[in-house]
Structure formats: C-alpha cells, structure tokens
Amino acid sequence: MVIFRNLVGMKKLGFLFLIVLQSVACTKKPDTIVDSNPAAKINIAIENYAGSQILKLNDIWYKNENGDSLQISVFNYFISNIKLTRDDGFVYTEPESYHLVRENNASTKSFTIVNVPPGNYKTISFMIGVDSAHNVSGAQTGDLDPNSGMFWDWNTGYIMAKLEGKSPSSSGGIVLYHLGGYSGTANAIRTVSLSKDITLPDKQSKTIHLKADALEWFKTPTTIKIKDIDVVSANSTKIIADNYADMFSIDHID
C-alpha cells in the first residue's frame, strides 16, 4: 500500500495500471487511494480489575468504597462507537463498532480494529453501552444479538452493563446491577474519553491496554451502600451509570 503514497503526480495511465495491479494483488480494494492509507491496526486489550487487583469472578471477597464485602460473579458491558483522534484533528471512527465484553470469556476482552490510518493519535473515545439508534431499529446480530443475556425483550433495549454477585450487606444476599435504558432519566449510556499519545506507524499495530475497575461502580460521584441498592431499578440507573462512567483508564500502550 505504501506505493500509493508516491502516486500523486504520476501519469494517469500508470496510475490506472497500478490500480489494476493493486486490485489483483489484494482482496480488499482501498476506498480512497490518494491521502488515506488505512494499513495500520489498533488492538484493544481489556483487563477488568477490582480496585488494584485483577478481577476474579466468584472466588474473592472485595470491599467497595463503603466497606461492604462483595463477590462478583458476572461482569459484562458493551463498548461501542470507538473513535480515535489524531493530533492533526483527523478522527477515525470504527465501522460497526459494537463489542460485548464479558469477564468470563477471554476472547471478548481483546479485539482488533483494522484499516486504521497511521499517525499520532492522542485520544480514544467510546460509549459504555449501545447507542440509542441500535436500540430502536429492530433485530441486530453479532455482538448485538439479543441471545447474549444483555437484552430486555419486554421493554426493548440493551442492558448496557451488568454486574452480579453476592454481598452480606444485601438483604437478599445478592447484588444485581443491570443497567439499561437509552433515553431520558434511565439512560445508562456513558461516553468515555481517554488521552494518551499513541504513535501508530504505517502497516504496524499498537495495542491499547485498558483497565476497567468494577469497584468504580460503587464510588465517585456517589458512594453506594449495597444495603440501599442491591438491585438496580430505573431510579438508581443514573447513579450507578454516573459511577461507572469513569471506570476505564489506559494502563499502557505497546
């Protein structure tokens, strides 16, 4: 693909000839051959944490900000609409950007964004949850398949994020935080924007290692007492979603 960088200004005939060559050589034709060269890749690798420790489902008793003990058995969330912003202002938007991350399935915790133009990136942003358009436009597939257990069939919409577990502070012993809703007050979608300099050379790949801290669900801006909120209702959706809005950080780039 580097060859196209030198094409501007070449004779038209040779230009077309090379396009033909390129079409034969590659299975995927570039959409634009003049100024974008989407040959680089960004890997996203997510590690879920509980505070300073890597999250382990079921086995470990954690303490939340309020001092309540809890074990976590399910930790799932959608990441969608990933955007990468370059220092020259160019914004790369991942097409069909819907990723369901499930702690109990390692393969969901890393994925690759292909065809990213090279350059110096400074910001990655994404939604926690699924944008409203994909909650109102009928049957979806892939990571948005309603079979995932992250979909309400009786009140259409995705469960944007889900944390389940147990706690002696809960009157029923359980913690059931299912955050859904795409509009109004019960809107569980939050947008995350993280800054870090990422130099992405042509034809190469970089990995952004993200940390997601499950215990952030229980603090900042609101410290959650599990005895008060053991099951999330529409009324408590905003509180918890505001809390998890800052659960992500960039650990490192490599």
Added chain:
Amino acid sequence: MDVKAELPLAFNVPQGWPSPNYNYTNNQLSKAGFELGRKMFYDARLSKDNTISCGSCHQQFSGFAQIDHPVSHGINDLLGNRNSPPLFNLNWHTSFMWDGGINHIENQPIAPIQNPVEMDETMANVVTKLQGDATYRSMFKAAFGDETVNSQRIAKAFAQFMGMIVSSNAKYDKYKRGEAGSAFTQQEMNGYDVYKQNCATCHTEPLFTDFSFRNNGLPPTGVNDSGRAHITLASADLYKFKTPSLRNLKYTWPYMHDGRFNSIDQVLNHYTTGIMQSPTLDNKLSGGITLTDKQKEDLKAFLNTLNDEEFVKNTMFQEVK
C-alpha cells in the same frame, strides 16, 4: 439460490391509508422469507416443551387473537395477565404489546417466545432447534442466501409474515373505495356518524386506532396491571393501555387488555355508565360517553362494517400442513 426466493413479494399500502411505520427498508421481502415466517409462526417447537406456537394464542379465525380467552394459556397451562391481542395491520404500529414496551416489529416475537408463562423458550434454543432441521436450513437459505440460522434472521422472517397480515377488505373499506355493492344502509350510516362524534378521536380512521396509550376508566382488578407505567415508570401513565383497533371485533372477543368484556354491549355500557374516575383517566372520558339505545344499535351496525371476512379466511396466512 432458490428461484422462489427471488420472486418479489409486494407490500401494498391500501388505498387512502397512511404510510406504514415499517416498510421493509432493511428487510428484503420475499416469498421465501414470508413462508419461513409463516412456518415458524405455526411451529410449536419455538416453545420450551414444543407444545405452544404463536398460532396457539393468535388464531386466524379469531383475527389472530384468541376467542373466548380473557387471557391466554401458555406453557403448562400457565396464565398471563393480558388478553392476546389481534394481529393485523402491524406495519402501521409504532409500538407493540398493550403497554407498548416493544419498540419495533422485529423485536416483537422474542418477547412471547421467552416469556415464562407463554412459550418459555430462549432464542438461543430456538436457533439451535431450527439449525438442526434440514427443512429450516433450506428455507433460511432460500430467504437469506445461506443456511445460517440466527436470531436476526428469525426476527426478519417473522416481520415478513406478520407485517404482510393486512386487513383492508371489510365492507367499510369497500364503501370508502366506492366498490359496487358496498353502499352503507341507513343504520350503518347513522352509526358511522355516532362513531365520528364519540369514538373517532382515539379510534382514528382508517386503522381505527391512534396507537396512543390511554386510561379508559376500567376499574383495576386484583392483578392491578399498571399498563404503560410498567414501561415508563411514570405515575402519569398508570393504567394506560394502547388503544386497540375497532376492526374485526366480531372475531376478536373478549375485549379490553384483560379480556373482561365478552360483548360489544358490555363495552358500550362501560363507556356510558362504567367509567371510573382516577388521576390518569383520559380527559375525553371524564364525563363518560352519552349514547341512546338507538345510537348504540346504530353504532353496532357500523362496527359490523369493520369485520373483514376475507382477512380471516385468507389462505395465504394459514398454516401449511
């Protein structure tokens, strides 16, 4: 690809009707897709114990409602809380279910399939069951180009069948189109006037519903079904339900969200003498509706012109044995 699949299947908007809310923009209609949706609709394997199909509680002779059942009987004879709604002219609906909780026709079938008192099956199991059946695999290939079975394709095939169920050939429709032999009698004409003066605000022509949610003054029962508020959690929506169409009432009794009324007489008596005042009562009903006995008879004669015999007997919608 199967030749049949390439045959276009047209969705026709009846003369004088508004544009539908759902028009297959992202779901290419085909004979194969429609037939697949129809087969699934009548297939009891979509329920957990393979005993209940969509067609169990949505019967064509009953306007795809269930006659004589205030609430439907699901798996293991479990009862729900609401009357099985009739299925026709669904592409014009802006939401589904009595509480409007479902926002898109393609998302509708998954709810009864997964409801524990209806079909109690998971969509994942439905996918597995259908994928394991060679007939279905070939039908999915004919409809969608390959044998892959997934929940999205199931939903789209269902929307092809269910959306094609249109009722637009009642006497009223023929009268509006000026067809021969469809002139209204004097009593039907009188009833049409009674309807226009007393019912048309909510049961708007030509679909005979405005798809809004309203509290029509029914006293809550022991179930205390909160209706639309179950979805919105807004106290302003307490006891509101979606306005049902007045089409095909002959076939779809009993009436109301919980099937509490067996006859149109009971329904009319509710509106004249049975309205219960409450904070969310529709303001157009605060004084009830005043109808003389003659007006009631005239109105019933008009409502009879909304019954579409061709629709309930249309072989296109019948199970293929």
